[in-house]
Amino acid sequence: MKRTHLTSLRQSYLPFIIGEAERSPWMGYMMRAMDDVGVDKNSVMS
Secondary structure (H helix, E strand, O other), X not given: OXXXXXXXXXXXXXXXXXXXXXXXXXXXXXXXXXXXXOOOHHHHOO
């Protein structure tokens, strides 16, 4: 399988329609993942 280079996270989601119904659960998963690895959310959300 050939690997391709994605220039941004946003570009990887462009083929998908992401509305409020998809955004909210994704943000919950991302926040939980950040907690799991000890990321200070205040420093990345400002």
